[in-house]
Amino acid sequence: MRTMLIFDPEGRFSGTLGDSLDTSDRYHCVETFSEAQQVLRDFPCQVGLVVFDSRSDGLLRDVESLVNSSSITEWIAIVPSDALRSANFQSLLLASFYDYHTLPLDVPRLAVTVGHAFGKASLRQSVVNSQGEASSRFGICGESPVMQAFFQQLERVVDAELTVLLGGETGTGKELVAKAIHGYSSRSRGPFVAVNCAAIPENLIQAELFGYEKGAFSGATQRKIGSIEAANNGVLFLDEVGDFPLGLQANLLRALQERAIIRVGSVTPIPVDFRVIAATHIDLLEAVKAGKFREDLYYRLNVLHLSLPPLRDRGDDILLLAKTILHNLAGAYRRTRVAGFTREAIGAMNNYKWPGNVRELKNRIHRAVILSEGRLINAHDLGFDREHQATETAVTLVDARTRLDREIVENCLRANANNVSKTARQLGISRVTLYRMLNKYSIATSA
Secondary structure (H helix, E strand, O other), X not given: OOEEEEEOOXXXXXXXXXXXXXXXXXXXXXXXXXXXXXXXXXXXXXXXXXXXXXXXXXXXXHHHHHHHOOOOOEEEEEEOHHHHHOHXXXXXXXXXXXXXXXXXXXXXXXXXXXXXXXXXXXXXXXXXXHHHHHHEEOOEEOOOHHXXXXXXXXHHHOOOOOOEEEEOOOOOOHHHHHHHHHHOOOOOOOOEEEEEOOOOOHHHHHHHHHOEOOOOOOOOOOOEOOHHHHOOOEEEEEEOHHHOOHXXXXXXXXXXXXXXXXXXXXXXXXXXXXXXXXXXXXXXXXXXXXXXXXXXXXXXHOOEEEEOOOHHHOOOHHXXXXXXXXXXXXXXXXXXXXXXXXXXXXXXXXXXXXXXXXXXXXXXXXXXXXXXXXXXXXXXOOOOXXXXXXXXXXXXHHHHHHHHHHHHXXXXXXXXXXXXXXXXXXXXXXXXXXXXHHHHOOOOOOO
């Protein structure tokens, strides 16, 4: 059965609409924003009708929030003709609505639009369902032969309860795989604790991993639980473990062997039940030969080994991932008009070597969604012009990531009028992380 929400704040038209449209459809007629939210939470409404008897700023904010909360719904506005003279109202209609009808109400014409909206919602859901069934395993997109082989290995690793070492280039999705192993294993109800070994200063690693007692050192005003203890009954993910300081590797090895930790400032061992998943983009065996990584720790970590393929080796997965990323971003940026990629953009993505892998693909599409002025993202929107493509392979991975990260932050700041809080929410990071990035890239903001 097709389901539609009718949000009519003044209650003037809901009865007429419900009686006049297709009687085989199910209607939920509401007059308040909270009722509309509740309906969308409880029912998959393919179409939403909003009656704009009032054009107050509060109603416009409520409607925008309502539209943003349901990516599967096609929205139709019923508006007084004079409302179309308002620039704010025009922007809302263009960004958020499938169609609009001006008053007085023309029910036969509206019924045709409603039918088309149901059809479009059905097509979108059909595409989402078919892509989801065919392309995703363990919550990871991939149909290429190399990814199918990887999924077969992952199937055997998930419930093995042994330490896993994830290899692969930067940006290939190692943390996503670690979360999949946790989420699909018997430890899924336990915590998933991630530690970026490259991001913690060497003098803080001991306290971060093992915790400390009150008074253990200057500034230790209360007891702190370390990451290993926090992972009890769950999974400890050691990201970039190859960057773990050599002088502290013996302490990590002891904790892995004995499954116990001793907090800084204490002498009492604390047993901890945890599974370790480690990840690195460097060759740890070469690091062992170079004297930069302990051999015994390497063999303790490298019990089960999985290597993620680089994006350039994944063939048609590039376009599959691009469409998935665009779909997810379009749900977050309801004001965007972007609906797909030009053939030129698809060709550019398929021919590019992707030194930053999936992370770089996501960053480029994120930037394109913000900057594109058309319905389709072109090669230029993605940063692929002829001069750029000719020199791109000469750019180091660090330089490429830095440039992309800077552009994403600057563009989001600009789109949010330098509002740091809104920018952080849009990027999916904390304000603290955003301030660090602003400082790192010397980006000025007046907010």
